[in-house]
Amino acid sequence: MSFIIWLLTSGYFFHFPFFYRTGNLAGFLFMPLMYLYIRMVLTGKGLKWMDLIHLLPFLIILVDFWPIFMLSNDEKILLIQSEVSNPVLYTSYNQSRFFPPNFYTPFRSLVLAFYWVISAIMVWKNAKKQDLRGFAKEWFVWIKIFLGLELLVFFPFLLLFWAIEPLTNFLLVHLTIVLLTFITSLALIFFPKILYGMDQNLFEEKAIKIKSEKTEQLSDQKIKEIEEKLDKVLNKDKKFLQHGYSIQSLAEDTNVPVYLLRLYINSHLKTNFSDFINERRIEDSCNLIESGKFEHLSLVGLAELSGFNNRNSFTLAFQKFKNVSPSAYIKSVKGKE
Template identity: 35%
Template sequence: MISIYSAYVMGVVILCILVSLLLIGYSPKNKKYNLYLASFFLLLAYPCFVLFLINTGFITSLPHVYRTGMIATLLYIPAAYLYVRTVATNKPLSKKDLLHLLPVILYIIDYFPYFFIPGSEKVAFMQSKELSKMVLYFAESKFFIPGFYIIFKYVLGFSYWVAQSVYLIKLYKVKNVEFKTENNVWLKWLTLFILSESFLFLPAFHILKPGYGDDEFTVFLFIGGFTGLTSIFLFAFPQILFGIKGTILLSYNVSELHDSNAATPIANEPIEIKNYSKYLSKTKMVLISNKVKEHIIKNQSYLDKLYKLQQLAVEIQTPAQYISASINECEKTNFNDFINKYRINHCVTLLQNLDYQNQTLEAIANESGFNNRNTFTVAFKKTIGKTPSDYIKKIKKDTEFLNPVT
């Protein structure tokens, strides 16, 4: 019969899986950091599931999952950190982040021979009188003494927890009332989430004391059960699923305002950027996006082949980073694709004229604001779904159908 404790652990497993699916399914495409949070909950579910198997005795039916829970543990710890770091800095992952995989790679190499021993041997091993100690102390390690991985897990969890706490403090230091107002619930949840992660290392004070025995509650904390319970708040406050409202901007470098194609350095233009906020609210991004679209349409800026984000920033007296963030958030695209969309729409309008249908693609591209045919073709297919040639053929065919020769 399954105990209340085992049912509780399985409940956490199901809850974590549901939350991860919700985060993947309902998060906006530009909120990629939510994928790291989804990975955290999904990875957290696995060691909890292994704990359920051990506690109920079902592990004997699935002996090969024994000792695999640590793999997920060594992955969900950095996954939580990457979520917090990406939210706080608005920086994507880099190749350096592959270093976060080193602990789990080390563990897999260490336990690689053990993973391939027969299931019957693993069952016999688990049924020995030393089961409780072996569950915690990882006595099968080839490289390290028994207990190394449990201590390493705590040290690793504490290190990442400190790093996350630093980023959390930086978020609270954002001097922008809109940020605190728009993200009040989310910020409180993030605080609770990080605080709950302290249970990834706090149980060490109990587990490592002399005469420690088999304590289900402590083992549950060791797995990270309290952190899993924070997922409940994602159901109570579904707005958390959509991540932070607005965006936190990267540090800005004035030299980035120079346009190598411009006649004069744009940075010398009268644009205020020194004291810009490190946070851009959703409301302000909508206003900037509308301002950009109105300016682009009114001035047909897209017909300028050398038109740059920095040039637009000067024209509407708005920091380039504000514009870029607003276009990414409101239009779900980057600046280049945003401008190219207007160029393609202009091109489509031109092609309604039979005279333009007989011109070369180079001429049409040039008339629409593109530098070359290749860029024009790629942008056209991305926006319309057809190549320019196929689109022109379709127009001619439709025209002949509507106006047959008699």
């Protein structure tokens, strides 16, 4: 988006005719994707089929300007040359088949305002639930700064579009977009934890993986020592059945530092802590099923006994490690009796 803005303001757009009229396409993709990203970080929930509705504004402009997108580069250059000297004329989108001139500029700002409001409400509500002194601090600081800059992209336009000349409005909006991109880029460079949202485990696992690639692997003696301690805590005491059992808990129980446990699990076992623990939980649940002593339990009860917080996480983990659902596994066990 910033590159297209530079092409427009510099007058060099006719060297890149294939970008003609793609600025709004990028904008109408950026707005819902930013909201969906914030929602996924804050809720931990993935995308659903219903989320395709957020592509509706993008599809509208795609269909509306499809004949323009299909023009040859020479034809696009002629259009660019007729408009590029006047940025206001260029951004009025006079080639729209369905809407009047200058429809898309206020429409884009209204759509951005809508996504900004629901994103800001979500951040505000979830910030109250988080310990902002902890791992999520950088992400919340960054997202608030980002939303503040994003507000400047559309709010002055909606507030003053009737009072200031179009060229000034054009320059202010696009300057803010460039600043938004530039500041976000700097933030990601200097605060890489932003990329991990609130997933502290993922960040630490990545850091250990990078570190382990640059340093020596664990010695055979250290591996044997860690395995003996894990055997006592996990195989004999079955600490993994505790709800919310974390790698910090495992480090306390085994008296092995967290970074060594991560190094052992990630580099030696080629897995991550979540899978390492969940695989043992699933094995234990299979033993419970095969014992026949817990036939009265529902999947929820079985999940709870196996250390999972809910049925969904239990079912997903079971499917991952056994390639079959827990219900199907229970039926297969009963069929052997």
